[in-house]
Amino acid sequence: DSGVTQTPKHLITATGQRVTLRCSPRSGDLSVYWYQQSLDQGLQFLIQYYNGEERAKGNILERFSAQQFPDLHSELNLSSLELGDSALYFCASSVGGPEKLFFGSGTQLSVL
Amino acid sequence: QQQVKQSPQSLIVQKGGISIINCAYENTAFDYFPWYQQFPGKGPALLIAIRPDVSEKKEGRFTISFNKSAKQFSLHIMDSQPGDSATYFCAASWSGTYKYIFGTGTRLKVLA
Numbered sequence: 001d002s003g004v005t006q007t008p009k010h011l012i013t014a015t016g017q018r019v020t021l022r023c024s025p026r027s028g029d030l031s032v033y034w035y036q037q038s039l040d041q042g043l044q045f046l047i048q049y050y051n052g053e054e055r056a057k058g059n060i061l062e063r064f065s066a067q068q069f070p071d072l073h074s075e076l077n078l079s080s081l082e083l084g085d086s087a088l089y090f091c092a093s094s095v096g097g098p099e100k101l102f103f104g105s106g107t108q109l110s111v112l
Numbered sequence: 113q114q115q116v117k118q119s120p121q122s123l124i125v126q127k128g129g130i131s132i133i134n135c136a137y138e139n140t141a142f143d144y145f146p147w148y149q150q151f152p153g154k155g156p157a158l159l160i161a162i163r164p165d166v167s168e169k170k171e172g173r174f175t176i177s178f179n180k181s182a183k184q185f186s187l188h189i190m191d192s193q194p195g196d197s198a199t200y201f202c203a204a205s206w207s208g209t210y211k212y213i214f215g216t217g218t219r220l221k222v223l224a
Contacts, residue, residue, distance in 0.1 A: 002155065002157070004155070031210065033212060035214075041216075042201070042214055042215065042216035042217045043156070043201060043214035043217070045211060045212060045213060045214070048210045048211070048212070050210060055209070055210040056209055056210040056211045058211065090155050090156075092155070097207055097210065098144065098205035098206070098207065098209070098210050098211065098212045099144055099161075099205070100146070100158050100161070101146075101148075101156075101158065101212065102158075103148075103155030103156050103157065104155050105153070105154060105155050106155055
């Protein structure tokens with residue numbers, strides 16, 4: 001167990017809908033990373049927060065947004081969902097900088 | 113310039129053999145090069161990592177070889193076991209930002 005908790009584990013929704021994925025980092029970790037994993041794209045870096053502030057942005061679509069709250073948990077919001085957004089979404093945390101990442105078990109999103 | 117190119121995409125090795133996975137990068141600002149191991153249904157977990165000031169790091173049966181001038185690094189798994197069957201990701205990050213970039217993954221199968 002990595003200590004990173006992601007909910008829900010599975011999510012099935014329809015095109016055009018909006019969903020929220022939640023991540024609780026390991027106790028003491030200040031950084032949260034979000035990744036999208038699809039079969040043909042590997043692990044795509046979406047966005048990273050450190051102690052509530054956005055610090056790095058990757059290939060995140062404008063329909064996606066995220067935030068990190070004062071208690072350090074993070075949420076990834078996906079809106080106007082398309083079929084191509086179906087993927088496994090991982091959250092990872094680290095103590096601070098971009099060194100050892102601890103991954104959660106992921107949220108499997110299926111857009112029908 | 114922020115990509116990490118990983119090969120091969122898949123690899124089949126006999127039990128007891130050596131598994132070799134290669135990665136190449138372009139951004140010389142990268143200063144941390146980890147390898148992650150992912151089993152089906154799980155998030156990636158850190159296996160071993162290296163910094164560019166050393167050319168090799170060994171932990172048990174796992175060794176990273178690093179070639180700074182060629183901007184390449186590789187994972188060697190000695191005496192490969194069926195339990196090593198998993199997907200392996202190389203990654204790169206740099207402390208100047210919080211970005212953490214992964215390769216596309218190598219699916220390793222070790223035959224008993």
